[in-house]
Every structure is written in structure tokens, then in C-alpha cells.
Amino acid sequence: MIISRKSRYVYNPLLEEDKLAAELEKQGKHVIKLNAGDPAAYFKTPSYIINAFVEALKEGRTAYANAAGVKELREAIAERYWRMYRSSISPESIVVTQGVSEAIDFINAIMLNPGDAAILFRPYYPLYPLYLLENGGKPIFENYYESLSWNIDTEKLEKTIKKNARKKPKYMLITNPNNPTGTVLDRKVLEEIVELANNYGIMLISDEIYDEIVFSNAKFTSISEIAKGMPYAILNGASKAYDATGFRLGYVLLPEHDAKSEQLLAKLVDYAQARLSASTPAQYAFAKALVNSKEHEKQVRSMVKEIEERVGLATKLINKSKHMHVVEPQAAFYLFPKVNLKQLGFKNDKEFTESLLKEEQVQLSRGSGFGAEGYVRIVGLAQKDILSLAINKIIEFCERHAKEA
Ligand SMILES: Cc1ncc(COP(=O)(O)O)c(C=O)c1O
Incomplete structure (x- = not known):
């Protein structure tokens, strides 16, 4: 075969x-x-972003970029998190990827040895189990419950964690706001998830790619607002809020400086270097889009x-x-x-x-x-x-x- x-x-x-x-x-x-x-x-895609892309090309930004992302973009992402969530994140704690898709691939490849477990919630974004299984991982499934307007039942989650205590899950991955349910997780539920991740020593990963596509009666909370002093990662990118799916730009934030976060960050840079670079002109255009917050x-x-x-x-x-x-x-x-x-x-x-x-x-x-x-x-x-x-x-x-x- x-x-x-x-x-x-x-x-x-x-x-x-x-x-x-x-x-x-x-x-x-x-x-x-x-x-x-x-x-x-x-x-x-908004014309000011398209113009920024054209400008980047005219300026000759066509060489490989820094593998972890151009300085201007990483600074603009850090500034976004301060502006939106009052989260102080250093540009060096950010790795730019070719979409959140590549970030999910990298994280599974980096964190999992064959047989390692990780917690996913059903219904899930299909790429999560795909990359987990491809890397030899074993998914432990918990659920978003329809009866709870697709929120998480943290008592059930704790039971699931305890049941799997013999082999500690490497990470727990939530999607907030959610694809496919369109739910925003309650702040209280998020606080409980953060506490569980912290108490049981499980890296919490939050895919927040829809963080700006939130309807008028809902309130979104980013993990970066509550998960202080513990290892966690946020995934986000240009695809949805910046309406630029074809730019293929995402990023991973690892805001904390504990050993787990530092190791993961360093390995992410190695993985980024192994594929050389994300699109250079797209990165300059996305940086401009981020800085132009009014538009x-x-x-x-x-x-x-x-x-x-x-x-x-x-x-x-x-x-x-x-x-x-x-x-x-x-x-x-x-x-x-x-x-x-x-x-x-x-x-x-x-x-x-x-x-x-x-x-x-x-x-x-x-x-x-x-x-x-x-x-x-x-x-x-x-x-x-x-x-x-x-x-x-x-x-x-x-x-x-x-x-x-
Ligand atoms: C929850 C979620 N994560 C990641 C992605 C992939 O995003 P990207 O275009 O950044 O690879 C999608 C795309 O639909 C998504 O819904």
C-alpha cells in the first residue's frame, strides 16, 4: 500500500x-x-485590506517572511488583544500560521505521542479530531449540550477528566464562539473550565476565530480575559472577522511564560521554520487591517x-x-x-x-x-x-x- x-x-x-x-x-x-x-x-473583502495587499506587492514584499510572522503583524495582533480584551501579550508570544488550520495541525504534531489523549467537545470542528487522530492521539469526547443552549456542563466535564485520570489529557480544546452551533459560551462556564484546566494541569486551547462575529444580544468572553497565570493558547486569524479566508493567515497566542507555554512556543517556531513562511504580502496587508481599527x-x-x-x-x-x-x-x-x-x-x-x-x-x-x-x-x-x-x-x-x- x-x-x-x-x-x-x-x-x-x-x-x-x-x-x-x-x-x-x-x-x-x-x-x-x-x-x-x-x-x-x-x-x-474590504477594499482597504485589498489595497494594503496591492501596496505590499508594489513595495516588493515578496520574499520569504520571518517564519513566525512579520514583526508588524505580530505587533498589530498584540495591540488588538490589548484594545479588545485588555490582555497584555508580547509579540514574541505570537506565531503566525497559514490559517488556524495549520495551527491545529502543528499543535497536534507537537503535543501528541501515539496514544496520548486530548479532550474535544461534540459537536466539533472536523479538523480537530482529524489532526489529533493523524498524530496517533486518542480523543476523549465531552459535549456541548443542546439542552443547555449548546453550553458545556462543567460537572460532567470534571467527571470525564477524573475518569481519565490515569492518562492525563494533553490538552482540552474549546471553540468559542462555536462552529457548528453558533453558540457563545457563558462567562461563568468559561471560568469553571479555566479552573478545571488549571486544577488538573491540562493545557487549555480556545479557538476564537469567530470572536468578532457576535450578535447584538450576546456577550463574548475571550479566554485571555480570565485564564491568567496558567498555560493556555488562543487560536485566531484573518479568515472570519477580517473576511479574508483566502489570505490563509491565522495565529497562535501563548501569552504566559510557564515552562509548558515556553516549550510549545519554541516548538511552534521550529515547525514554522520548517515550512519557511506564511504569505508575506498577506501578512503586511493583515497588519494594516489590524492597525486600522476604525475602518x-x-x-x-x-x-x-x-x-x-x-x-x-x-x-x-x-x-x-x-x-x-x-x-x-x-x-x-x-x-x-x-x-x-x-x-x-x-x-x-x-x-x-x-x-x-x-x-x-x-x-x-x-x-x-x-x-x-x-x-x-x-x-x-x-x-x-x-x-x-x-x-x-x-x-x-x-x-x-x-x-x-
Ligand atoms: C472553528 C474553526 N476553526 C478554524 C477554522 C479554519 O480557519 P482558517 O481559515 O484560519 O484555517 C474554521 C473554518 O471554518 C473554523 O470554523
Whole structure:
């Protein structure tokens, strides 16, 4: 066999129906794609960021950059954390990566020996178990509970930690705000998670890539505001709040100076050096975007307002159907409804999403790809008329199958 055993874990369930969608398009059918969480496909990347990218190119910023990130960008990121969260983070505690995706890959490669455990929460972002398993890790699953508006039950979490005490998990990874549920974790819950991580000596990692896409009635808390004096890492980047997914820029913050944080930081720099550099002009453009906080706030506010309206509309439409129910999202741009699959005659969520694509030409992602069978993820970024058209198609599809079942 030419491919390794571990490579079997590398597979992105969010894109698995792309081939079928392409075939349908070849037959002249129009597919409404609500499966990819890409804001730049719906909202133009702000022109001041585009101009900064062009300027960087004209200035000849085309050589390899410092592997851990250009100074201007790391300083601008540190300044963002001071401005937004009053967290004092040194630019040297920041490593720039090619998206949060690369950061997740690096962290698993660095921290895990075969058989090492780490705590993930279901529903998860699919890349987390992918890289964990590829590196020989063993996931310990806890949950975000739908009955708690997709928050974490910290008593259950502590039980899970105790049950696995023989082999201490290397890290615990939360997503806040969450993909796929669109939830913001309660500050009190976060404080309890921080305390558990600290008490049991588990590195806490918080993926905060949606930290600025938070709706008007919700309050987001960054781990950097509460996890003081203990090892923790934050993942963030340009993709969502800066609407620049194709720049492929993310970063890891390791704000503290304990031995674990220092070791992880030094190894991250080694990994960054092994792949030489992230995109140089993109880094200069992102640095300018970060520094230009006035322009950014204007842009992000208008994008979030529009997203909130789209997601709100989608929530109302979904909850009119007796075959689906969704907890109203507070952030990001996803809806994660539970579907009464049995009543509709489907054996699982994969069969549901495949049939939906074939019969209605609407592409979603199956919940089982996020570790939550029986749900589907809908991306709420499309314009309102397209989004309502798609959701009405889903509702009609459900009604038709309910009658046939
Ligand atoms: C929770 C989460 N983390 C990471 C990523 C990947 O981000 P990047 O574009 O920075 O690789 C995504 C993308 O959808 C995401 O939803």
C-alpha cells in the first residue's frame, strides 16, 4: 500500500458532496451551496485590506517572511488583544500560521505521542479530531449540550477528566464562539473550565476565530480575559472577522511564560521554520487591517448586522417546520438544526443530505461530520432571498418524505 495508515484520517466531511454537486451542475442544474463557511464568498473583502495587499506587492514584499510572522503583524495582533480584551501579550508570544488550520495541525504534531489523549467537545470542528487522530492521539469526547443552549456542563466535564485520570489529557480544546452551533459560551462556564484546566494541569486551547462575529444580544468572553497565570493558547486569524479566508493567515497566542507555554512556543517556531513562511504580502496587508481599527470596526459591524439578520430569518423559517428544530445562534454564521430523520424515513443524516442535494439541489453538511449524528449544518451567509428559497426547499423536502415514510 503506497499510502500510510495514518493518512486515512485526513478527510474533510464538509466537502464530501462537492463531487456530486459538480455532477449536478454539469447536468445544468443550479445548486444552492450552504455547506462552506466562507464569508469572503458572500461579502467582498474590504477594499482597504485589498489595497494594503496591492501596496505590499508594489513595495516588493515578496520574499520569504520571518517564519513566525512579520514583526508588524505580530505587533498589530498584540495591540488588538490589548484594545479588545485588555490582555497584555508580547509579540514574541505570537506565531503566525497559514490559517488556524495549520495551527491545529502543528499543535497536534507537537503535543501528541501515539496514544496520548486530548479532550474535544461534540459537536466539533472536523479538523480537530482529524489532526489529533493523524498524530496517533486518542480523543476523549465531552459535549456541548443542546439542552443547555449548546453550553458545556462543567460537572460532567470534571467527571470525564477524573475518569481519565490515569492518562492525563494533553490538552482540552474549546471553540468559542462555536462552529457548528453558533453558540457563545457563558462567562461563568468559561471560568469553571479555566479552573478545571488549571486544577488538573491540562493545557487549555480556545479557538476564537469567530470572536468578532457576535450578535447584538450576546456577550463574548475571550479566554485571555480570565485564564491568567496558567498555560493556555488562543487560536485566531484573518479568515472570519477580517473576511479574508483566502489570505490563509491565522495565529497562535501563548501569552504566559510557564515552562509548558515556553516549550510549545519554541516548538511552534521550529515547525514554522520548517515550512519557511506564511504569505508575506498577506501578512503586511493583515497588519494594516489590524492597525486600522476604525475602518475595521465599521466594516465588521455592517457585516455582522447583515449576518445576524440572515441567521435570524433562517432560524424563524427552520423552526416553523415540525420536522426540524434549531437553537437560535448567537454568533458566527451557522445553524445546526436537529432533524427528525426517522419520521422522514432516513436511516442517517448522510442519507438525508445526499437525497436533499439530489432532489432539491441544496447542499448542506451532515451533523455526523461534526460528531453529532441526526443534525445538519446550514451556513447562513447567503442573501436573504436565496437563503429563504433554500430553507423552503428543505422544508418541502421534509414534508414530502414525511408523507412517503
Ligand atoms: C472553528 C474553526 N476553526 C478554524 C477554522 C479554519 O480557519 P482558517 O481559515 O484560519 O484555517 C474554521 C473554518 O471554518 C473554523 O470554523
